[in-house]
Amino acid sequence: xxxxxxxxxxxxxxxxxxxxxxxxxxxxxxxxxxxxxxxxxxxxxxxxxxxxxxxxxxxxxxxxxxxxxxxxxxxxxxxxxxxxxxxxxxxxxxxxxxxxxxxxxxxxxxxxxxxxxxxxxxxxxxxxxxxxxxxxxxxxxxxxxxxxxxxxxxxxxxxxxxxxxxxxxxxxxxxxxxxxxxxxxxxxxxxxxxxxxxxxxxxxxxxxxxxxxxxxxxxxxxxxxxxxxxxxxxxxxxxxxxxxxxxxxxxxxxxxxxxxxxxxxxxxxxxxxxxxxxxxxxxxxxxxxxxxxxxxxxxxxxxxxxxxxxxxxxxxxxxxxxxxxxxxxxxxxxxx
Numbered sequence: 001x002x003x004x005x006x007x008x009x010x011x012x013x014x015x016x017x018x019x020x021x022x023x024x025x026x027x028x029x030x031x032x033x034x035x036x037x038x039x040x041x042x043x044x045x046x047x048x049x050x051x052x053x054x055x056x057x058x059x060x061x062x063x064x065x066x067x068x069x070x071x072x073x074x075x076x077x078x079x080x081x082x083x084x085x086x087x088x089x090x091x092x093x094x095x096x097x098x099x100x101x102x103x104x105x106x107x108x109x110x111x112x113x114x115x116x117x118x119x120x121x122x123x124x125x126x127x128x129x130x131x132x133x134x135x136x137x138x139x140x141x142x143x144x145x146x147x148x149x150x151x152x153x154x155x156x157x158x159x160x161x162x163x164x165x166x167x168x169x170x171x172x173x174x175x176x177x178x179x180x181x182x183x184x185x186x187x188x189x190x191x192x193x194x195x196x197x198x199x200x201x202x203x204x205x206x207x208x209x210x211x212x213x214x215x216x217x218x219x220x221x222x223x224x225x226x227x228x229x230x231x232x233x234x235x236x237x238x239x240x241x242x243x244x245x246x247x248x249x250x251x252x253x254x255x256x257x258x259x260x261x262x263x264x265x266x267x268x269x270x271x272x273x274x275x276x277x278x279x280x281x282x283x284x285x286x287x288x289x290x291x292x293x294x295x296x297x298x299x300x301x302x303x304x305x306x307x308x309x310x311x312x313x314x315x316x317x318x319x320x321x322x323x324x325x326x327x328x329x330x331x332x333x334x335x336x
Contacts, residue, residue, distance in 0.1 A: 006031040020054040024083035031080040037072035041128035049100040051085025055191040056135030059203035073211040106174025132180035137194040140258030140316035147188040154185040154216035169231035171287040229331040233284040250278040
C-alpha cells in the first residue's frame with residue numbers, strides 16, 4: 001500500500017460516527033484535518049498513533065459534537081495516525097514501524113512512514129501551531145498523566161492543564177510531542193486504560209481548555225501545583241526471550257505487576273521472576289542511549305530486583321506490547 005498524507009479542510013463524511021474499527025473507511029491513512037476556529041494558529045491534536053489506543057478519537061468526537069452549530073474557540077488540526085492498525089485494534093501492524101517512534105528526530109529513519117511524518121511536520125510548521133496534544137492510552141494500570149520533553153514554562157503550564165502528575169523525558173526519540181515541540185508547546189497525555197470513559201472525558205476537557213487559551217504564561221506553575229518525574233531508563237526484555245504469566249516463560253510476570261506503576265519503590269524491590277537459564281533477561285537503556293542495566297537492576301536467584309530506588313511507569317501484562325515496545329520505564333522525582 002502506498003502511504004501518503006490525506007489532507008482535509010473540513011471534517012470527512014462519517015468521521016463523527018466512526019469507531020476505531022471503521023475510521024479507515026473515511027480516513028484511510030495518516031491525515032491532517034484542518035477545522036476553522038475563532039482564533040489562529042491552531043491547536044494540533046494527535047490521535048490513534050497507536051491503533052489500540054482509541055482515547056483521542058473518542059475525545060475529539062465528543063468535543064466536536066459539543067460545538068455542533070457554533071464555532072470552535074480556536075482553530076483545530078486533527079492529526080490522524082494509524083487507522084489501519086485501529087481497524088484491527090493493534091498498536092501497529094506487523095509490517096509497520098511504531099508510528100510514535102518515526103517522527104523527525106527518530107533513530108528509526110529511512111522508511112516510507114518516517115518520510116510521511118517528516119512531510120506532515122513540514123506542513124504543520126508552515127501553518128504554525130499554538131500547541132500540540134498527543135493522546136494515548138495505557139495497557140497497564142497507570143494514573144492519568146502528562147509527558148513533556150522540555151522544562152520551559154509554556155510546556156509545564158500546558159501539562160498542568162491535564163493534572164498534577166507530569167513526566168519529563170527525552171527518550172524514546174521520534175515521538176510526536178518531541179517533534180512538534182519544535183513548533184509550539186507540546187505534550188503527550190496518557191489517559192488510562194482504553195476502556196476508561198473517564199480518560200475520554202479528561203482528554204476532551206483538556207483540549208477544550210487549550211482551545212480557550214489566549215497565551216501561555218511565561219512563569220512556571222506555582223510551587224506544589226505539579227509533581228514532576230524524570231524518566232531515567234527504559235527497561236526492555238532481551239530479544240528472543242519469552243514473557244508471560246506462567247513459570248515456563250523466560251521472564252515471568254506477577255498478575256499484579258502493573259499495580260507497581262507510579263509507586264516509588266525502594267532498592268531491592270522485585271520486578272519480575274526469571275527462568276534459571278535466562279541470561280541477562282532485562283536491559284535498561286538510559287536517555288542518552290547507553291546501557292545502564294547494572295545501575296538499576298540486579299539479579300537475586302530467580303528474581304530481577306531494583307538496585308536503587310525508582311518509580312516504574314507503563315508496566316503492563318500485555319506481552320505483545322512488551323515485545324513491540326518495552327516492559328516499563330523507570331523514573332525518579334525531579335525538583336526544578
